[in-house]
Amino acid sequence: MTVVQPLKGDAPTKSASADGGDIAINCNVSKIYYGSFLAVRDARVAIHKGKITGFIGPSGCGKSTVLRSLNRMNDLIQGFRLEGDVHFLGQDIYAKNIDPVVVRRYIGMVFQQPNPFAMSIYDNVAFGLRLNKFKGNYDERVEHALRRAALWDEVKDKLKASGLSLSGGQQQRLCIARAVATEPTVLLMDEPCSALDPIATRRVEELMLELKDDYTIALVTHNMQQATRVADITAFFGVDISKGGRTGYLVEMGETEQIFQRPREQLTQEYVSGKFS
Amino acid sequence: MTDTTAPQLPTDTEEAPVLTHSWADRRALRNGMFTIGAWLVALIAAIPLVSVLYMLIVQGGSRLSTDLFTELPPAGFEMGGGFGNAIVGTILMVLIASIIAVPIGVMAAAYLAELGPESQLGRVSRFLSKVLTGFPSILAGVFVYAVLVLAMGTYSAIAGGVALSILMLPTVVLTAEEAMKMVPRKMKDAALGMGCTRTQMIWKVVFPTALPGILTGVMLGVARVAGESAPLLFTALFSNYWISNLREPTASLSILIYNFSSMPFDNQIELAWAASLVLVLIVLVFNILSRLFGRPKY
Ligand SMILES: Nc1ncnc2c1ncn2[C@@H]1O[C@H](COP(=O)(O)OP(=O)(O)OP(=O)(O)O)[C@@H](O)[C@H]1O
Ligand SMILES: [Mg+2]
Numbered sequence: 001m002t003v004v005q006p007l008k009g010d011a012p013t014k015s016a017s018a019d020g021g022d023i024a025i026n027c028n029v030s031k032i033y034y035g036s037f038l039a040v041r042d043a044r045v046a047i048h049k050g051k052i053t054g055f056i057g058p059s060g061c062g063k064s065t066v067l068r069s070l071n072r073m074n075d076l077i078q079g080f081r082l083e084g085d086v087h088f089l090g091q092d093i094y095a096k097n098i099d100p101v102v103v104r105r106y107i108g109m110v111f112q113q114p115n116p117f118a119m120s121i122y123d124n125v126a127f128g129l130r131l132n133k134f135k136g137n138y139d140e141r142v143e144h145a146l147r148r149a150a151l152w153d154e155v156k157d158k159l160k161a162s163g164l165s166l167s168g169g170q171q172q173r174l175c176i177a178r179a180v181a182t183e184p185t186v187l188l189m190d191e192p193c194s195a196l197d198p199i200a201t202r203r204v205e206e207l208m209l210e211l212k213d214d215y216t217i218a219l220v221t222h223n224m225q226q227a228t229r230v231a232d233i234t235a236f237f238g239v240d241i242s243k244g245g246r247t248g249y250l251v252e253m254g255e256t257e258q259i260f261q262r263p264r265e266q267l268t269q270e271y272v273s274g275k276f277s
Numbered sequence: 278m279t280d281t282t283a284p285q286l287p288t289d290t291e292e293a294p295v296l297t298h299s300w301a302d303r304r305a306l307r308n309g310m311f312t313i314g315a316w317l318v319a320l321i322a323a324i325p326l327v328s329v330l331y332m333l334i335v336q337g338g339s340r341l342s343t344d345l346f347t348e349l350p351p352a353g354f355e356m357g358g359g360f361g362n363a364i365v366g367t368i369l370m371v372l373i374a375s376i377i378a379v380p381i382g383v384m385a386a387a388y389l390a391e392l393g394p395e396s397q398l399g400r401v402s403r404f405l406s407k408v409l410t411g412f413p414s415i416l417a418g419v420f421v422y423a424v425l426v427l428a429m430g431t432y433s434a435i436a437g438g439v440a441l442s443i444l445m446l447p448t449v450v451l452t453a454e455e456a457m458k459m460v461p462r463k464m465k466d467a468a469l470g471m472g473c474t475r476t477q478m479i480w481k482v483v484f485p486t487a488l489p490g491i492l493t494g495v496m497l498g499v500a501r502v503a504g505e506s507a508p509l510l511f512t513a514l515f516s517n518y519w520i521s522n523l524r525e526p527t528a529s530l531s532i533l534i535y536n537f538s539s540m541p542f543d544n545q546i547e548l549a550w551a552a553s554l555v556l557v558l559i560v561l562v563f564n565i566l567s568r569l570f571g572r573p574k575y
Binding site: 058101102104107108109111115116117119162164179241 | 444461463464467468469470471472473474482485487508510573574575
C-alpha cells in the first residue's frame with residue numbers, strides 16, 4: 001500500500017523474461033561517466049525483494065555511484081551519464097518517458113550523514129506524506145513510522161521539538177522514519193551508520209533487519225562485519241586501474257555467506273580477509 | 278626567529294610544566310594588549326551611532342507627544358502641529374516598495390542560489406545586483422520620474438514606492454541568496470531524495486530554512502530605504518494633508534525633515550528633530566521585529 005502515484009508512462013511491462021518475480025531492481029549498468037571520467041563499468045546487480053543487498057568494496061570503487069543511480073539521484077550531478085539500463089519492477093527507469101522525481105518516491109534513500117530538515121520531528125516524518133498529498137490519518141502514520149525506526153519511545157513526548165535537536169544516532173533513525181513513512185518499495189542506504197557510534201549502529205542494524213520484512217533494502221557499507229550481520233546478498237566491487245583510470249566494477253556477487261566464506265575471486269578473498277585495507 | 282617564550286615541549290625531565298598564567302610571558306602580554314586594543318576600536322566605532330542617538334533624543338525628545346502622530350504639519354508662523362501624514366506616507370511607500378521588491382527579490386535569489394547559480398543569466402544578474410547596491414539613490418528618483426511621474430502626470434505614493442523598491446531590491450536579492458546558499462546541501466539532497474521537484478525543494482525546504490536570513494535581508498532593505506529623501510523628491514514630492522489616494526503627492530518623514538530643518542522657525546526645526554527621532558525609532562522597531570520573527574524556529 002503506497003501513497004504515491006504510479007510512475008509516469010506505461011504501466012509496468014511484465015515481460016516474462018528479465019525480471020524474475022523476486023527481483024525489485026535489476027541494475028544492468030555497463031558504464032557510468034562523470035564528464036569524461038569513467039567511474040564504473042559492468043555493474044550488473046539484482047536487488048532481490050524483501051532482502052538486504054550489501055555493497056562492499058574499497059573506497060572510490062563506485063558503490064555510492066551505483067547506489068545513487070538506482071533512484072536517479074545522480075541525475076542532479078553535472079556530467080553524469082549512464083550506459084545500460086536499470087529496471088525497477090520491470091520498467092526501465094532510464095527510459096525517456098520516466099519522471100525521475102516519481103522514481104524517487106518509490107525508491108527512498110537514507111544518506112551517509114543524517115540530514116533531517118530544519119523542522120519539528122513530526123513535520124520531518126510527515127514531509128513525504130504531505131508531498132504525496134496523503135489523505136489518511138497523519139498522526140497514525142507518523143507514529144507508525146517512528147515506531148518502525150525504533151525512535152518513538154525517545155521522541156513521543158517532544159514531537160514538536162526540532163529534528164536537529166536530536167543526537168546523531170537519533171537523527172539518522174529520524175531520517176529512516178522519514179524515508180519509510182511513505183512506504184517506498186525500495187530503501188537505498190548509503191553507509192547509514194558511518195556517523196554513528198557502535199550502539200547506535202547496532203540499533204540501526206536491528207532496524208534494517210526488521211524493515212526487510214516489508215521493504216527491499218540496498219545497503220552500502222564499509223564495515224564488513226556489518227555486511228555479514230545484516231546483508232543476505234553481498235556485491236563486492238573492485239577498482240580497475242589497469243587502463244590508467246580508476247574504474248569501479250562488480251567483482252562478484254552472491255549470498256553473503258558465500259562471498260565471505262567461499263569467494264570465487266582471488267580479489268574478493270583478499271578484500272574480505274583484510275589484506276586490502 | 279623562533280619565539281623564545283614559546284612553551285617548552287614536554288621533555289623527559291621530571292619537572293612539572295608551568296601551566297599558570299603570567300603577565301611576564303610575552304605572549305600573554307601581547308594577547309592582553311590586543312584585547313584592549315580591540316575594545317577601544319569597537320568603542321570608537323560606536324561613538325557616531327551613540328552620539329547621533331543622544332542628540333536626537335535631546336533635541337527631538339522634548340517634542341515627543343501624541344500630537345506628532347495625529348496633527349498635520351504647521352504652516353509658517355503656526356505653533357504646535359505634527360507630522361502624522363508624513364509617518365503614514367513613509368510607512369505606505371516603504372510598504373509599496375516591499376510589496377514590489379520582496380517577491381521579485383526572493384524569487385531572483387532562489388534562481389541565483391538554486392536554479393542557475395553559474396548560468397550566464399545568473400552571473401549577469403548577480404553582478405547587476407551588486408552594482409545596484411551602490412546605485413546613487415537620486416538616480417532611482419530621476420529614473421522613476423522619467424518613466425512614471427511623467428506618464429501619470431502627477432507625483433504619487435506609487436511612484437515613491439517604486440523608486441524605493443529599486444533601491445531595496447539588490448539588498449533583498451543578495452542577502453536572500455546568501456541565506457539560501459547557507460541551507461546545507463545535504464538537506465536539499467534529502468528533499469530531492471524524497472521525490473521533491475526542484476520547485477518543491479525550494480518552497481518546502483529551502484525557503485522555510487532560510488527564512489530568518491531572508492527576513493533579515495528584507496529588514497535591511499527596509500532600513501536602507503525608510504530614510505531616503507532624494508528618490509522621493511522626484512517621485513512623491515510632499516503634501517501638507519492626509520493622503521486620500523495613492524495617485525497624489527505624498528508626504529514622507531525624510532522630506533519633512535529636509536524641508537523643516539532649513540526653515541527659519543523654531544517650531545519647524547523642533548519638529549524636524551522630532552521627525553528624525555521618529556524615523557530612527559521606526560527603523561529600530563523594524564529591526565527588532567525582524568529579530569523576533571527571524572529567529573530560527575528549529
Ligand atoms: N560528483 C562527482 N563528480 C565527479 N566524480 C565523482 C563524483 N562522485 C564520485 N565521483 C568519482 O567516482 C568514483 C566513485 O565514487 P563513489 O563515491 O561512488 O565511490 P564509493 O565507492 O562510494 O567510495 P566511498 O567508499 O569512499 O564512499 C570516484 O573515483 C569518485 O572520484
Ligand atoms: Mg560512498
